[in-house]
Amino acid sequence: xxxxxxxxxxxxxxxxxxxxxxxxxxxxxxxxxxxxxxxxxxxxxxxxxxxxxxxxxxxxxxxxxxxxxxxxxxxxxxxxxxxxxxxxxxxxxxxxxxxxxxxxxxxxxxxxxxxxxxxxxxxxxxxxxxxxxxxxxxxxxxxxxxxxxxxxxxxxxxxxxxxxxxxxxxxxxxxxxxxxxxxxxxxxxxxxxxxxxxxxxxxxxxxxxxxxxxxxxxxxxxxxxxxxxxxx
Amino acid sequence: xxxxxxxxxxxxxxxxxxxxxxxxxxxxxxxxxxxxxxxxxxxxxxxxxxxxxxxxxxxxxxxxxxxxxxxxxxxxxxxxxxxxxxxxxxxxxxxxxxxxxxxxxxxxxxxxxxxxxxxxxxxxxxxxxxxxxxxxxxxxxxxxxxxxxxxxxxxxxxxxxxxxxxxxxxxxxxxxxxxxxxxxxxxxxxxxxxxxxxxxxxxxxxxxxxxxxxxxxxxxxxxxxxxxxxxxxxxxxxxxxxxxxxxxxxxxxxxxxxxxxxxxxxxxxxxxxxxxxxxxxxxxxxxxxxxxxxxxxxxxxxxxxxxxxxxxxxxxxxxxxxxxxxxxxxxxxxxxxxxxxxxxxxxxxxxxxxxxxxxxxxxxxxxxxxxxxxxxxxxxxxxxxxxxxxxx
Ligand SMILES: Nc1ncnc2c1ncn2[C@@H]1O[C@H](COP(=O)(O)OP(=O)(O)OP(=O)(O)O)[C@@H](O)[C@H]1O
Ligand SMILES: [Mg+2]
Numbered sequence: 336x337x338x339x340x341x342x343x344x345x346x347x348x349x350x351x352x353x354x355x356x357x358x359x360x361x362x363x364x365x366x367x368x369x370x371x372x373x374x375x376x377x378x379x380x381x382x383x384x385x386x387x388x389x390x391x392x393x394x395x396x397x398x399x400x401x402x403x404x405x406x407x408x409x410x411x412x413x414x415x416x417x418x419x420x421x422x423x424x425x426x427x428x429x430x431x432x433x434x435x436x437x438x439x440x441x442x443x444x445x446x447x448x449x450x451x452x453x454x455x456x457x458x459x460x461x462x463x464x465x466x467x468x469x470x471x472x473x474x475x476x477x478x479x480x481x482x483x484x485x486x487x488x489x490x491x492x493x494x495x496x497x498x499x500x501x502x503x504x505x506x507x508x509x510x511x512x513x514x515x516x517x518x519x520x521x522x523x524x525x526x527x528x529x530x531x532x533x534x535x536x537x538x539x540x541x542x543x544x545x546x547x548x549x550x551x552x553x554x555x556x557x558x559x560x561x562x563x564x565x566x567x
Numbered sequence: 568x569x570x571x572x573x574x575x576x577x578x579x580x581x582x583x584x585x586x587x588x589x590x591x592x593x594x595x596x597x598x599x600x601x602x603x604x605x606x607x608x609x610x611x612x613x614x615x616x617x618x619x620x621x622x623x624x625x626x627x628x629x630x631x632x633x634x635x636x637x638x639x640x641x642x643x644x645x646x647x648x649x650x651x652x653x654x655x656x657x658x659x660x661x662x663x664x665x666x667x668x669x670x671x672x673x674x675x676x677x678x679x680x681x682x683x684x685x686x687x688x689x690x691x692x693x694x695x696x697x698x699x700x701x702x703x704x705x706x707x708x709x710x711x712x713x714x715x716x717x718x719x720x721x722x723x724x725x726x727x728x729x730x731x732x733x734x735x736x737x738x739x740x741x742x743x744x745x746x747x748x749x750x751x752x753x754x755x756x757x758x759x760x761x762x763x764x765x766x767x768x769x770x771x772x773x774x775x776x777x778x779x780x781x782x783x784x785x786x787x788x789x790x791x792x793x794x795x796x797x798x799x800x801x802x803x804x805x806x807x808x809x810x811x812x813x814x815x816x817x818x819x820x821x822x823x824x825x826x827x828x829x830x831x832x833x834x835x836x837x838x839x840x841x842x843x844x845x846x847x848x849x850x851x852x853x854x855x856x857x858x859x860x861x862x863x864x865x866x867x868x869x870x871x872x873x874x875x876x877x878x879x880x881x882x883x884x885x886x887x888x889x890x891x892x893x894x895x896x897x898x899x900x901x902x903x904x905x906x907x908x909x910x911x912x913x914x915x916x917x918x919x920x921x922x923x924x925x926x927x928x929x930x931x932x933x934x935x936x937x938x939x940x941x942x943x944x945x946x947x948x949x950x951x952x953x954x955x956x957x958x959x
Contacts, residue, residue: 388951388952391854393853393854393951393952393955394950394951394952413858413859414858417853417856417857417858418856419856420853420854420855420856421855421856421857422856424856426851426854426855428851428955432847432848432850432851432854432955434848434851434852435579435848436575436576436579436580437575437576437579438579441575441579445572445855446855446856448568448571448572449568449855449856449857449861451568477579493855
């Protein structure tokens with residue numbers, strides 16, 4: 336059997352706090368195969384963001400093991416994890432996190448600059464990504480001139496432009512209305528199906544959950560349910 | 568790549584960038600202006616002192632102490648024959664110094680009486696006016712400086728009586744006539760002194776051809792005067808002027824420091840006041856796969872590029888102004904030139920020394936570098952997950 340894209344064994348995360356620390360994740364086992372389109376759900380404070388951050392190599396676990404794209408997260412140094420993120424992991428944030436001083440085109444182009452891609456190649460990839468999310472006409476706009484839906488579509492384009500293996504989206508629809516939510520979910524599902532890119536969401540949003548092929552429920556940092564949906 | 572991103576940041580910052588660049592431009596202009604004016608002033612002051620008082624260097628009698636008039640009666644010697652020729656050629660100007668007392672409007676004023684050959688052409692003192700044509704003139708033509716005139720209420724055409732002891736210690740008195748109040752910017756040939764003809768002073772004090780000082784036209788002139796004389800180089804003579812100016816420059820440094828501070832604030836403002844804004848930005852850049860080093864470099868470049876643009880703007884807009892100041896100068900208001908401070912002549916010309924300019928640019932550059940590096944380094948040390956939680 337093929338190795339999963341993300342392999343989690345007995346993972347725990349202890350945040351250092353006043354009284355002995357806060358256990359945000361514990362006894363977590365999870366395999367996420369390539370091509371997944373799945374969500375982490377659960378009540379507020381259940382550890383969704385914490386897990387997403389560890390998968391995204393922005394943070395590391397305090398116990399257990401996690402392998403992402405074949406790398407043990409806790410053995411990567413800052414440089415290696417930066418390289419892994421730059422090459423293979425895309426992030427989509429609740430508040431889009433577009434860089435305000437750059438215009439849409441430049442925001443989407445930035446990940447490619449980090450990969451030292453040449454100009455022509457970059458241009459093609461940026462235009463392709465903007466086309467995917469249907470925002471080509473706004474490419475000279477500044478982030479503060481975009482609507483919420485447009486902003487999130489730009490951030491999807493930014494995550495997708497380098498053709499990552501894995502996209503992590505933390506509450507991507509929390510600031511969007513139904514129409515825009517459905518819109519970007521359609522876009523992402525389409526990308527998932529066309530390119531096989533793995534998507535992991537963290538969400539409370541039922542609209543998002545309805546789109547998922549798999550839903551993992553966390554409660555108090557533990558895996559409570561793991562539903563594989565069929566017919567979707 | 569980072570440089571390009573930094574450039575784009577500046578372009579993207581719009582008015583804020585313009586504002587920063589303008590501030591840096593003003594700071595650079597201000598610094599260059601102050602420094603240029605100061606250097607110009609210094610050069611003028613040195614030149615004036617050279618032209619009016621010290622020439623290219625001078626010899627003085629070893630007993631002579633210009634601050635102690637009691638030394639004057641012992642600090643002269645007969646001019647050696649071999650120097651006469653040099654004096655005739657205007658290569659050397661002898662000056663005899665005696666002390667005396669003046670009675671302007673009945674008040675007693677101690678003075679130095681200085682004798683300078685009326686036909687000398689080395690120093691700017693208008694000595695031609697000192698020429699005595701009659702053998703026994705009723706009064707002696709005398710030139711004084713404007714400070715001397717002001718403090719003693721003297722003006723051209725005034726007759727004043729002057730008392731002095733001659734070389735034998737005999738008291739003597741003579742009337743002098745102020746034939747000219749010279750507008751000299753060098754107070755050390757002005758305050759408490761009167762200028763008369765060299766030969767006339769010699770005969771007044773019952774001497775012949777004796778001098779206290781020899782002013783040289785050319786630094787290299789050898790006088791072979793022997794051990795009774797001491798050589799004072801131009802540099803040494805200027806030391807007290809330089810000391811005075813150093814003190815004045817301290818004031819200039821305060822202004823320069825303030826200007827630098829302003830520049831730092833401009834950079835810091837973009838870089839540090841926006842820490843909370845930046846937090847999220849930096850978190851995002853980390854998520855996108857930038858290393859901390861790259862992020863620090865990006866923001867440092869940004870700060871430095873402001874400086875580069877400020878410098879370019881200064882070069883473009885400032886150059887004509889500084890060239891004007893350096894060649895034409897700015898006229899000083901009458902009150903200021905009346906102050907008669909060394910170096911303050913009618914027009915102030917600034918002077919730009921390439922090394923000084925380079926030094927100042929490097930100084931501003933290093934400070935800018937530091938001001939942009941520091942906040943970036945601070946923020947980039949934060950944990951990525953924490954940075955990401957920052958508000959937009
Ligand atoms: N840096 C930290 N230090 C201490 N505790 C933390 C830290 N970050 C998160 N926590 C705690 O860990 C728990 C899990 O947080 P996390 O952000 O993963 O929850 P979440 O499931 O994403 O919640 P939400 O749905 O509200 O986003 C919370 O109780 C939170 O207070
Ligand atoms: Mg969360």
